[in-house]
Amino acid sequence: xxxxxxxxxxxxxxxxxxxxxxxxxxxxxxxxxxxxxxxxxxxxxxxxxxxxxxxxxxxxxxxxxxxxxxxxxxxxxxxxxxxxxxxxxxxxxxxxxxxxxxxxxxxxxxxxxxxxxxxxxxxxxxxxxxxxxxxxxxxxxxxxxxxxxxxxxxxxxxxxxxxxxxxxxxxxxxxxxxxxxxxxxxxxxxxxxxxxxxxxxxxxxxxxxxxxxxxxxxxxxxxxxxxxxxxxxxxxxxxxxxxxxxxxxxxxxxxxxxxxxxxxxxxxxxxxxxxxxxxxxxxxxxxxxxxxxxxxxxxxxxxxxxxxxxxxxxxxxxxxxxxxxxxxxxxxxxxxxxxxxxxxxxxxxxxxxxxxxxxxxxxxxxxxxxxxxxxxxxxxxxxxxxxxxxxxxxxxxxxxxxxxxxxxxxxxxxxxxxxxxxxxxxxxxxxxxxxxxxxxxxxxxxxxxxxxxxxxxxxxxxxxxxxxxxxxxxxxxxxxxxxxxxxxxxxxxxxxxxxxxxxxxxxxxxxxxxxxxxxxxxxxxxxxxxxxxxxxxxxxxxxxxxxxxxxxxxxxxxxxxxxxxxxxxxxxxxxxxxxxxxxxxxxxxxxxxxxxxxxxxxxxxxxxxxxxxxxxxxxxxxxxxxxxxxxxxxxxxxxxxxxxxxxxxxxxxxxxxxxxxxxxxxxxxxxxxxxxxxxxxxxxxxxxxxxxxxxx
Amino acid sequence: xxxxxxxxxxxxxxxxxxxxxxxxxxxxxxxxxxxxxxxxxxxxxxxxxxxxxxxxxxxxxxxxxxxxxxxxxxxxxxxxxxxxxxxxxxxxxxxxxxxxxxxxxxxxxxxxxxxxxxxxxxxxxxxxxxxxxxxxxxxxxxxxxxxxxxxxxxxxxxxxxxxxxxxxxxxxxxxxxxxxxxxxxxxxxxxxxxxxxxxxxxxxxxxxxxxxxxxxxxxxxxxxxx
Numbered sequence: 001x002x003x004x005x006x007x008x009x010x011x012x013x014x015x016x017x018x019x020x021x022x023x024x025x026x027x028x029x030x031x032x033x034x035x036x037x038x039x040x041x042x043x044x045x046x047x048x049x050x051x052x053x054x055x056x057x058x059x060x061x062x063x064x065x066x067x068x069x070x071x072x073x074x075x076x077x078x079x080x081x082x083x084x085x086x087x088x089x090x091x092x093x094x095x096x097x098x099x100x101x102x103x104x105x106x107x108x109x110x111x112x113x114x115x116x117x118x119x120x121x122x123x124x125x126x127x128x129x130x131x132x133x134x135x136x137x138x139x140x141x142x143x144x145x146x147x148x149x150x151x152x153x154x155x156x157x158x159x160x161x162x163x164x165x166x167x168x169x170x171x172x173x174x175x176x177x178x179x180x181x182x183x184x185x186x187x188x189x190x191x192x193x194x195x196x197x198x199x200x201x202x203x204x205x206x207x208x209x210x211x212x213x214x215x216x217x218x219x220x221x222x223x224x225x226x227x228x229x230x231x232x233x234x235x236x237x238x239x240x241x242x243x244x245x246x247x248x249x250x251x252x253x254x255x256x257x258x259x260x261x262x263x264x265x266x267x268x269x270x271x272x273x274x275x276x277x278x279x280x281x282x283x284x285x286x287x288x289x290x291x292x293x294x295x296x297x298x299x300x301x302x303x304x305x306x307x308x309x310x311x312x313x314x315x316x317x318x319x320x321x322x323x324x325x326x327x328x329x330x331x332x333x334x335x336x337x338x339x340x341x342x343x344x345x346x347x348x349x350x351x352x353x354x355x356x357x358x359x360x361x362x363x364x365x366x367x368x369x370x371x372x373x374x375x376x377x378x379x380x381x382x383x384x385x386x387x388x389x390x391x392x393x394x395x396x397x398x399x400x401x402x403x404x405x406x407x408x409x410x411x412x413x414x415x416x417x418x419x420x421x422x423x424x425x426x427x428x429x430x431x432x433x434x435x436x437x438x439x440x441x442x443x444x445x446x447x448x449x450x451x452x453x454x455x456x457x458x459x460x461x462x463x464x465x466x467x468x469x470x471x472x473x474x475x476x477x478x479x480x481x482x483x484x485x486x487x488x489x490x491x492x493x494x495x496x497x498x499x500x501x502x503x504x505x506x507x508x509x510x511x512x513x514x515x516x517x518x519x520x521x522x523x524x525x526x527x528x529x530x531x532x533x534x535x536x537x538x539x540x541x542x543x544x545x546x547x548x549x550x551x552x553x554x555x556x557x558x559x560x561x562x563x564x565x566x567x568x569x570x571x572x573x574x575x576x577x578x579x580x581x582x583x584x585x586x587x588x589x590x591x592x593x594x595x596x597x598x599x600x601x602x603x604x605x606x607x608x609x610x611x612x613x614x615x616x617x618x619x620x621x622x623x624x625x626x627x628x629x630x631x632x633x634x635x636x637x638x639x640x641x642x643x644x645x646x647x648x649x650x651x652x653x654x655x656x657x658x659x660x661x662x663x664x665x666x667x668x669x670x671x672x673x674x675x676x677x678x679x680x681x682x683x684x685x686x687x688x689x690x691x692x693x694x695x696x
Numbered sequence: 697x698x699x700x701x702x703x704x705x706x707x708x709x710x711x712x713x714x715x716x717x718x719x720x721x722x723x724x725x726x727x728x729x730x731x732x733x734x735x736x737x738x739x740x741x742x743x744x745x746x747x748x749x750x751x752x753x754x755x756x757x758x759x760x761x762x763x764x765x766x767x768x769x770x771x772x773x774x775x776x777x778x779x780x781x782x783x784x785x786x787x788x789x790x791x792x793x794x795x796x797x798x799x800x801x802x803x804x805x806x807x808x809x810x811x812x813x814x815x816x817x818x819x820x821x822x823x824x825x826x827x828x829x830x831x832x833x834x835x836x837x838x839x840x841x842x843x844x845x846x847x848x849x850x851x852x853x854x855x856x857x858x859x860x861x862x863x864x865x866x867x868x869x870x871x872x873x874x875x876x877x878x879x880x881x882x883x884x885x886x887x888x889x890x891x892x893x894x895x896x897x898x899x900x901x902x903x904x905x906x907x908x909x910x911x912x913x914x915x916x917x918x919x920x921x922x
Binding site: 194 | 701703714715718719736737738740753755756757758759760762763765766769770772773875877
C-alpha cells in the first residue's frame with residue numbers, strides 16, 4: 001500500500017523498510033515501523049507506562065499478524081479500509097479493558113448515550129404508539145417494564161464489546177423469556193390479559209432494539225456486511241432470471257399484477273429502514289401478503305406454498321434488498337424466538353430465509369437450464385430474451401397503451417353517446433314539428449276560419465241597394481177610418497214612446513211593443529248568457545205559466561208544451577254555449593212565415609190576422625224574453641193589449657206580429673190623414689226593417 | 697380455557713396432494729369461519745376439544761424437488777408433522793419413509809407424526825396396501841389416515857386427531873416447543889372447527905380410538921427425543 005502511494009524512485013528502498021529491520025516494509029503512519037513491529041512498540045510503550053500487564057494477548061497478536069499478511073482479495077480498497085477501521089473500533093474497547101482506564105470507559109459511555117439519544121425520535125414515536133396500552137395497565141406494571149428495559153439496555157451496553165453477537169443474542173433471548181415468565185408469575189401482572197402481555201413483550205423488544213440498533217445491527221465483529229455484498233452481487237448477476245425460469249405464475253404483463261409486484265418489492269426494501277426486529281418482520285409479512293394477492297390474481301384462488309415460494313424468490317431477486325443478510329441475521333438473533341418460530345411472520349420469514357438460501361445455492365439445475373447456458377447468462381454473455389427489465393419496459397409501454405386505449409374508448413363512447421343524443425334531439429324536433437303541423441291542420445280542419453264581412457250599421461236614410469231586394473214598401477192605402485180602435489192603438493203607441501224616450505232613440509219601434517221579439521232576441525244575444533238572465537227567464541216563464549194558468553181559454557196542448565218547456569229550461573252551461581243560437585234563428589223564420597201569412601193577404605189586413613198555431617217551442621222562447629217587461633200592459637192600461645195577451649191569441653209571438661201587421665195597417669191607414677202620422681209610420685216601418693235586418 | 701399452540705408442518709413428495717389437502721381444509725374453514733388469511737400455505741385454525749383449545753398453525757411446504765433442501769427450515773420447531781404420500785404411487789410411500797427418518801434425525805422436540813395416504817378416490821389404482829401403511833405408522837409411533845382431497849374425505853379427522861394428540865402430549869410430558877397458556881379472555885372469538893365441540897360424543901370416541909396409538913407414540917418418542 002505504501003509503495004503504491006509513493007512510487008517515486010528518489011526514495012531509497014531502505015527508507016521504506018521497517019525501522020526495526022525485520023525486512024518488512026514500514027509505514028509513516030506507524031512511525032516507520034511495519035505494522036507488527038509498530039504494534040509491539042506500542043505495547044512496550046504501554047507496558048512501560050502502566051507497568052501492569054505483561055505479555056501480549058495471543059489472540060490479538062494472531063489477529064494483527066493475520067491482518068498483516070492478509071491481502072485484499074475480491075474486495076475493493078475501500079472495503080478493506082472500512083474493515084480495518086471497524087476492526088480498530090472493536091479492538092479499542094478491548095484495549096481499554098486491559099488498561100482499565102476509567103477515562104476511556106467514560107468516553108465509550110458517552111458515545112453509547114449519544115447513540116441512545118440518536119434514536120430518541122423513534123423512541124418517542126414508539127411511546128406514543130403504545131400509549132394506549134400503558135394507560136390500561138397499572139402504574140406498577142409500567143415501572144416494572146421500564147426497569148426491565150433499563151436493565152437490559154445496560155446489560156447489553158456492558159457486554160456489547162466483550163462478547164460475540166451470538167452471545168448477545170442469547171442474552172436478549174433469555175431476557176425475553178425471563179420477562180415473559182415474570183409476566184406469567186408476578187402478582188403485578190395478574191390482572192393483565194394475555195393479549196396485553198404479548199403487547200408488553202413486543203413493546204420491550206421494540207424499545208430495547210430501537211435503542212441498541214446501531215450496536216446490534218450488522219455488528220462489525222461479524223461478517224454480515226461481506227455476506228450482504230456477496231448476496232447483492234449474486235442477485236445482480238442473476239438479474240436475468242425471470243418468472244419463467246422460476247416456474248412461478250406471475251403474469252408480469254398484467255398491470256394490476258405489476259403494481260402488486262412493485263408494492264411487494266417496496267415492502268421488501270422497506271425492511272432495511274425499520275429498526276425493531278418485529279417491524280422488519282412486519283415488512284416481510286406485508287410483502288408476502290402482497291405476493292399472495294398477486295398470486296391470487298394469477299391463480300384464481302388461494303395460492304399454495306408451491307406457488308408462493310418461487311414468487312417470493314422472484315421478488316427477492318428483483319428487489320435486491322440492501323443489507324439483506326444483515327437484516328435476516330439481525331431478525332434471527334434479536335427477534336423474540338417465539339414470534340419467529342410460529343405465526344404468520346415466522347412462516348413468511350422462514351420462506352424468506354429459504355428464498356435467500358435458494359438464491360445463494362442457485363444452480364443451472366434448479367432453474368431447469370443447461371449448465372452452459374446458465375454459465376453464459378451468469379457471465380453476462382447472453383441475456384435471455386425476456387428479462388425482467390425488458391418486460392418492465394414492455395409492461396410500462398403496454399400499461400401506457402392500455403391506459404390510452406381505455407381513454408380512447410371512453411372518448412369514443414362519449415362521442416357516440418353525444419351523437420346519439422344529437423340525432424335523438426333532431427328526431428324529436430322533427431317529430432315535434434310534424435306533430436304541431438298535424439295538430440294545427442287538424443284544428444284548422446275542425447274549425448275552418450271563415451271571415452265574415454263585418455256588419456255595417458244600417459243607415460236607414462241612405463239608398464241601400466239591398467233594400468231594393470226587399471218587398472216593396474207597403475203602400476199606404478186609404479182605408480176608411482172604421483175602427484176607432486186602431487187609432488187608439490196608435491195613440492197607445494205614441495204614449496208608450498213618450499213613456500220611454502231613451503229606447504226610442506236607439507231602436508225606436510222596438511219598444512213600442514211590450515212583447516216585441518226583436519227586443520228579446522237582441523237581449524238574448526248580448527245578455528242572456530249570465531245566470532241572472534236565466535233566472536229572469538225562468539221568472540218570466542213562471543209568469544207566463546201564471547198567465548196561462550189564469551187563462552182558461554188556452555188549449556191543453558199548448559199548456560203541455562209550456563210545461564215541457566219549463567222542464568227543458570236550459571242550464572247555465574248550455575246557455576253559455578251555442579244554445580243561444582237556435583233561439584236566435586228559428587223564431588225569425590217563423591216570424592217571417594207569420595209575416596208572410598199576413599203579407600199574403602194584404603187585402604185582409606183589415607181583418608184580424610188568422611191565428612196560426614206555430615211551433616210552440618219558439619214561442620216560449622219569445623215569451624220568456626218578451627215577458628221580461630211585464631209592466632207594459634199595466635202601464636198602458638190598455639184593455640186591448642190585455643185582450644191580445646190573454647184572449648186575443650194563444651200564441652203571443654205570432655199574435656204580436658199579426659198585431660204589428662194590424663197596427664201597421666192601421667197606422668198606414670191613419671198616415672194619410674196627416675204628416676204627423678206619416679212620420680210615425682215611417683218610423684215604425686223603418687223599425688220593422690231594422691228588426692228584419694237584424695234578424696237576417 | 698387452556699390453549700395449546702402447535703405448529704404442524706405438511707411434508708411429502710411432489711405431487712402427492714399436500715397442497716390440495718391443505719387447500720381443501722382451508723377452503724372449508726373459509727366458509728365456516730372468517731379468516732383473513734389470503735394464502736393457503738399458512739393458516740391457523742382453532743379446535744375446541746373438551747375443555748382445551750388447540751390453535752394449530754399449519755405450515756405448508758413447497759413440494760418442488762428443488763426446494764427439497766429447504767425443508768429443515770420449515771420443520772424446525774414443529775410440534776406435529778403430516779407426512780403425505782400418494783396411495784397410487786408406491787415410490788411416494790418410500791419417500792415418506794425418508795421424510796420420517798429425516799425428521800427423527802433433525803427434530804429434537806417431541807413430534808406428533810401423522811401419516812396420510814391421499815387419493816383414496818383412485819382406489820382402483822392403489823399401490824400401497826392400507827395394512828402396510830398402518831403397520832409403518834405404528835412402527836414410527838404415528839397414526840395413519842387415508843383421505844381424498846378430491847372428494848373431501850377424512851381430512852378433518854387428520855387435523856382433529858393431531859389436535860387431540862397435541863393435548864395428550866402437553867399433559868403427559870413437558871414439551872418446550874409447545875406453547876401452553878391460559879386464555880381467560882372470554883371476548884376472544886371461539887371458532888368451532890370440526891367435530892371437536894359440535895358433538896362431544898364423537899370427539900370422545902375419536903379420542904379413545906387414538907389413545908392407543910398415542911401411547912405407542914410415547915414409547916417411540918423416548919427414542920426420538922434426545
